[in-house]
Amino acid sequence: MRRNFSRSELIAVGVIALLGLIVLPALNSAGLISNFAINLWGKYLCYAVLAISVDLLWGYTGLLSLGQALFFSLGGYMLGMHLMLMIGKLGQYKSDLPDFMVFLGYTSLPTFWQPFRSFLFAALMILAVPGLLSGVFGYLAFRSRIKGVYFSILTQALTYAGSLMFFRNDLLMGGNNGFTDFKLLLGLDLRTPGVQRGLFIATVALLLLVYLGCRWLTMTKFGLVQRAVRDSETRVLFSGYAAANYKLFIFVLAAIIASLGGALYVPQVGIINPSEMTPDKSLEAVVWCAVGGRGTLFGPVLGAISVNALKSWATRAYPDSWLIILGGLFILVVLFLPGGIASVPGLLARTMRRRKKSDEPIAAVPATAVSAATEA
Amino acid sequence: MKLHRYLSSLLLGGALALCQGSVARAQAPTPAAKTTDTVKVGVLHSLSGTMAISETSLRDILLFAFDEINAKGGVLGKQIEPVVVDGASNWPLFAEKAKQLLDQDKVAVTFGCWTSVSRKSVLPVFEEKKGLLFYPVQYEGEEMSPNIFYTAEAVNQQATPAVDYMLSKGYKKFYLLGSDYVYPQTTNLILLEYLRSKGVPLENIGGGLRKDEAGNIISAGKYTPFGHTDYQQIVAEIKQFTSGGKACVINTLNGDTNVPFFKEYAAAGLTAETCPVVSFSIAEDEFRGLPAKQLVGQLGCWTYFQSIKSPENKKFIEDFQKWLKATNTQGIVKQGRVVDSPMVLSYDGVYLWKKAVEQAKSFDVDKVVAELEKGISFTGPGGVVTTQKNHHLTKSVYIGETKADGQFKILQEFKNVVGEPFLKGKFKAAVTTPVTNAANALAVAHP
Numbered sequence: 033m034r035r036n037f038s039r040s041e042l043i044a045v046g047v048i049a050l051l052g053l054i055v056l057p058a059l060n061s062a063g064l065i066s067n068f069a070i071n072l073w074g075k076y077l078c079y080a081v082l083a084i085s086v087d088l089l090w091g092y093t094g095l096l097s098l099g100q101a102l103f104f105s106l107g108g109y110m111l112g113m114h115l116m117l118m119i120g121k122l123g124q125y126k127s128d129l130p131d132f133m134v135f136l137g138y139t140s141l142p143t144f145w146q147p148f149r150s151f152l153f154a155a156l157m158i159l160a161v162p163g164l165l166s167g168v169f170g171y172l173a174f175r176s177r178i179k180g181v182y183f184s185i186l187t188q189a190l191t192y193a194g195s196l197m198f199f200r201n202d203l204l205m206g207g208n209n210g211f212t213d214f215k216l217l218l219g220l221d222l223r224t225p226g227v228q229r230g231l232f233i234a235t236v237a238l239l240l241l242v243y244l245g246c247r248w249l250t251m252t253k254f255g256l257v258q259r260a261v262r263d264s265e266t267r268v269l270f271s272g273y274a275a276a277n278y279k280l281f282i283f284v285l286a287a288i289i290a291s292l293g294g295a296l297y298v299p300q301v302g303i304i305n306p307s308e309m310t311p312d313k314s315l316e317a318v319v320w321c322a323v324g325g326r327g328t329l330f331g332p333v334l335g336a337i338s339v340n341a342l343k344s345w346a347t348r349a350y351p352d353s354w355l356i357i358l359g360g361l362f363i364l365v366v367l368f369l370p371g372g373i374a375s376v377p378g379l380l381a382r383t384m385r386r387r388k389k390s391d392e393p394i395a396a397v398p399a400t401a402v403s404a405a406t407e408a
Numbered sequence: 409m410k411l412h413r414y415l416s417s418l419l420l421g422g423a424l425a426l427c428q429g430s431v432a433r434a435q436a437p438t439p440a441a442k443t444t445d446t447v448k449v450g451v452l453h454s455l456s457g458t459m460a461i462s463e464t465s466l467r468d469i470l471l472f473a474f475d476e477i478n479a480k481g482g483v484l485g486k487q488i489e490p491v492v493v494d495g496a497s498n499w500p501l502f503a504e505k506a507k508q509l510l511d512q513d514k515v516a517v518t519f520g521c522w523t524s525v526s527r528k529s530v531l532p533v534f535e536e537k538k539g540l541l542f543y544p545v546q547y548e549g550e551e552m553s554p555n556i557f558y559t560a561e562a563v564n565q566q567a568t569p570a571v572d573y574m575l576s577k578g579y580k581k582f583y584l585l586g587s588d589y590v591y592p593q594t595t596n597l598i599l600l601e602y603l604r605s606k607g608v609p610l611e612n613i614g615g616g617l618r619k620d621e622a623g624n625i626i627s628a629g630k631y632t633p634f635g636h637t638d639y640q641q642i643v644a645e646i647k648q649f650t651s652g653g654k655a656c657v658i659n660t661l662n663g664d665t666n667v668p669f670f671k672e673y674a675a676a677g678l679t680a681e682t683c684p685v686v687s688f689s690i691a692e693d694e695f696r697g698l699p700a701k702q703l704v705g706q707l708g709c710w711t712y713f714q715s716i717k718s719p720e721n722k723k724f725i726e727d728f729q730k731w732l733k734a735t736n737t738q739g740i741v742k743q744g745r746v747v748d749s750p751m752v753l754s755y756d757g758v759y760l761w762k763k764a765v766e767q768a769k770s771f772d773v774d775k776v777v778a779e780l781e782k783g784i785s786f787t788g789p790g791g792v793v794t795t796q797k798n799h800h801l802t803k804s805v806y807i808g809e810t811k812a813d814g815q816f817k818i819l820q821e822f823k824n825v826v827g828e829p830f831l832k833g834k835f836k837a838a839v840t841t842p843v844t845n846a847a848n849a850l851a852v853a854h855p
Contacts, residue, residue, distance in 0.1 A: 066511065066512075067511070068507055068508065068511040068512060071507065072504065072507075075500075075504070124550070124551060132590070135550060135590070135594060135832075136593070136626050136627070137597070137620070137624050137625065137626045137832075138620065138626065139622065139624070196633060199588060199589070199633060199634065200588055200633075201588060201589075201590070201593055201627070202618075202627075207588070207589055207590055207593075208524075208525055208588075208589035208590055209524060209525045209528050209589075209590050210499075210525065212528045212529055212531070212532065213528070213531060213532050214532070223532070223536045301500045301503055301504070302500075302503050302529065302532050302533070303499055303500055303503055303525075303528070303529040305499055305525055305529075307498070307499060307525075308500070343501075344504065344508075347493055347494040347495075347496060347501065347505065348491075348493050348505070348508060351455050351492045351493055351494035352455060352494075352738045352739035353738070353739075354456075354494060355456050
């Protein structure tokens with residue numbers, strides 16, 4: 033068990049940081065990378081943050097949550113509320129109220145919308161709302177020792193209930209159409225390439241922080257207990273650990289991570305609506321995780337990026353058969369690559385070692401056997 | 409743990425690939441803009457997901473229109489090259505695809521969207537990147553983007569003429585029922601104002617009212633969520649509602665929820681004679697998935713019906729069927745195809761755009777929009793349609809009665825109704841006779 037970051041990992045993270053925070057944005061402002069590409073990658077990286085949150089739960093704690101899309105969307109909605117109020121008189125009706133409220137005949141801003149004029153409040157809510165919701169839900173679920181498939185079903189029901197609630201116009205959250213047509217963020221025009229570049233950089237920074245934070249967490253003693261819960265919760269309980277508390281912490285943390293990803297997703301994509309919190313969106317995130325390789329943290333990042341890039345490409349290149357292409361790929365990965373994309377180098381290394389073994393004279397066999405044993 | 413080294417190298421490799429990919433993408437030349445003999449045109453509909461059943465038909469009719477135009481020499485001597493993308497009933501994906509069409513493919517115009525939310529999600533993209541979108545499906549109005557042309561029915565080209573028709577037939581009570589989203593909510597709010605301006609008392613408008621703290625009505629009618637299946641209680645309520653005299657139902661339920669509703673309706677003994685239902689979301693194409701038998705005698709209102717008898721319509725239907733047989737485009741259903749209003753309005757949009765381009769002698773969006781705003785007429789399958797300065801169309805509205813074969817018998821035609829997107833608050837003039845476009849329109853009985 034490694035308890036600190038390896039040098040090569042830090043170098044890799046450093047290189048990505050350099051690329052994402054400096055090189056790519058610089059190339060974009062020089063015109064070598066299109067604004068479209070930057071915007072698209074910003075979206076993929078938001079999805080990657082969501083995928084990490086799923087991995088933290090599923091890969092490391094054995095909690096297959098199908099409700100992460102809810103927390104992702106809630107983050108988006110919280111920032112969305114602020115963005116809606118920042119449109120001001122630039123909207124369709126030239127009114128201070130968001131367009132959909134004018135639509136519904138409202139003449140004054142409802143009380144619970146008032147504080148969202150402040151960016152700081154919205155930012156706080158991005159953390160607080162999903163945090164509280166997951167805290168209450170998690171507390172009840174874990175205290176009742178709900179686990180396995182029942183936990184999955186409950187979280188799925190939670191996100192479905194959320195989407196049904198947000199679909200209703202009465203909730204005053206834009207109903208089916210949600211929030212769109214954003215104009216300003218912190219006084220800056222969201223539609224300019226410079227601001228989109230800034231959001232991309234922010235997303236890269238968030239992804240790196242979340243990755244490093246989660247890596248660190250999984251290497252601590254806490255991380256060990258977390259994995260012990262995954263592998264045998266009963267033994268953890270017998271050893272005197274309050275498994276429920278550990279799970280609750282992870283659940284709340286994952287909710288907040290997803291929410292942060294969602295908050296950055298909305299200004300880059302330009303829309304948030306209830307169909308983002310339907311259970312199939314959560315399932316999609318689980319698929320990214322599985323394709324990338326769960327329990328590796330960076331696998332889900334690869335999964336989120338590659339699946340979404342493939343989707344972007346295929347919906348344009350093969351608009352009629354892209355679902356079959358994507359579905360076929362998932363089946364292939366599950367059948368032949370259960371460890372996901374992340375397991376490919378390991379597999380290659382093993383085959384190479386095996387080939388080497390057969391090439392070498394018989395006398396060398398014990399040595400490799402020993403090294404293999406120590407590695408295992 | 410050697411594994412880590414491999415993992416890091418993988419991360420590194422991935423990062424490089426990311427960088428290369430983006431650079432390659434950015435540097436890739438946009439071939440369409442350079443070639444001289446074709447013009448790229450975007451088709452942005454859902455070919456998968458919940459909306460696919462409706463939207464693939466629009467993709468088909470657009471490809472048909474392009475082929476028809478290309479066979480006659482194209483637009484300004486250029487062949488139309490369709491760029492079909494799949495929005496997959498996923499609204500953020502719609503925005504992404506719109507960006508892709510405008511930024512990478514540099515399409516001259518895009519035809520697309522069905523749901524209001526998909527239009528709302530691409531609207532900022534079209535405005536920011538100065539694109540042009542033709543939107544073909546009936547909608548709630550309250551919108552007028554400089555970069556969108558709404559060939560769709562506005563509320564006064566569907567809902568208010570339908571109410572006019574019912575009033576003229578002596579109906580006194582109106583029950584409003586819809587799916588809970590923005591189109592039914594807005595339509596019903598407008599209808600509430602319209603009915604009251606026509607002297608219909610509040611108690612004769614069924615479905616319930618909701619008021620805010622200040623007492624303003626913010627919602628009228630009964631709403632059920634998407635995918636709702638239990639209509640027993642609502643139908644019982646309607647049955648009670650009909651007891652007091654000539655009543656009808658104004659139905660803005662979404663697609664598949666109509667099946668359980670009409671089943672329950674028939675089971676409760678309600679018929680088109682006792683209490684007719686006027687539906688705004690059921691056209692000929694919907695009967696591929698809905699049992700027409702349960703709807704026989706119920707009413708529909710659109711700006712086109714397949715049963716319209718005109719030489720243009722006859723030729724249009726025949727040519728489309730011929731094209732269906734001949735086409736080898738992947739994914740097109742060839743059997744049992746019909747045409748309906750959203751399809752014809754898509755088709756009209758293509759020809760209006762073609763005319764505007766030819767008049768402007770340019771594909772430039774600003775110039776094309778300027779021509780469209782001046783007023784361009786096209787004699788389509790549903791009669792003459794003319795563009796207006798407010799980006800909507802003047803066109804004829806038809807009331808039809810459902811037949812067992814899923815077609816409509818046309819009962820009445822309102823000629824040349826001017827499309828008006830902003831209707832809320834327009835009919836407040838209470839009992840005094842309101843001056844509305846629909847009322848101005850010459851109502852003639854269809855031969």
